[in-house]
Amino acid sequence: MVFIIAIAGFVAYSNNSTLNTPSASNSSSVRKIRIVAAENFWGSLIQQLGGMHVNVTSIVTDPNADPHEYESSSSDARAIANANFVIVNGVGYDDWALKLISASNNYNQTILNVGEFLGKANGTNPHLWYNPTYVDATVKQMYLDLVKIDPSDADYYAQRYANVTTSLAQIEDRMTEIKQQFGGTKVASTESIFVYLANATGLDLVSPPAFMNAVAEGVDPPVQSVSEFENQIESGNVSVLVYNEQTVTPLTQQIKQIATQYNVTIVGVTETIQPPDVAFQVWMNAELLNLQNALNANALGQ
16 A cells, blocks of 8 residues: 555656646747657656756657667657757667767757766666666756756756655665665566666676676577576576566567466566656656565565
């Protein structure tokens, strides 16, 4: 019951505070910064910070597609060329967006490459939005960029930044709670998407890195890593399998099947916000709640 109330609180927050849009009577008089986010997780956060002073387009939103394999369109190129502010994940995750930025030759744009901002090189785990420290730093930089672009509305952005950081702190509190309850518990994941969250929640992620990284990169994992992963699942020592529902291959389906056979609880996660129309915090909290409930059920032997 407590967990259900927590999610309801996030929904109320998203609908009534941070994501409010201007009414029809005053929206025409408000200056809007045109913003393009390559992915909807960054798009949600910049929308919350900018409120009625921004018009945000998030490009990668499809819940049925693998964002690693996204192919840009002419409409994406136009949106990026006409934007005042473009946000990309970087570290090889959305190179298509970097090519469009380069081709647009719009030197008046503000560009936030999250990976570059965080000092992450290509080849680094690209799922930066699953690292709470990285999210906090990126949100602060988004806020500073908005103030630089539109200094006359600095007070407005400051208030919204305070609201967003408060809501993100609630997400981090749940991570701490999971760490306190289940720190050291052995878990597995089909893809490197879960590495940052495993660290933040103190869980012992035992999956072979070679397997997880290969799946993330869309290549075949080494045979030895496949065998090692299967043995881990079959050993009975793994409590939960975290399954990336947007990066699905015959091998990940095979691992999922083995987990089901050996009564390992499966927890689905996604690359992009699901459903696409909720706030980042609602999505992240729901995923953490699913993980927490699975770990709790395992601990109780259910």
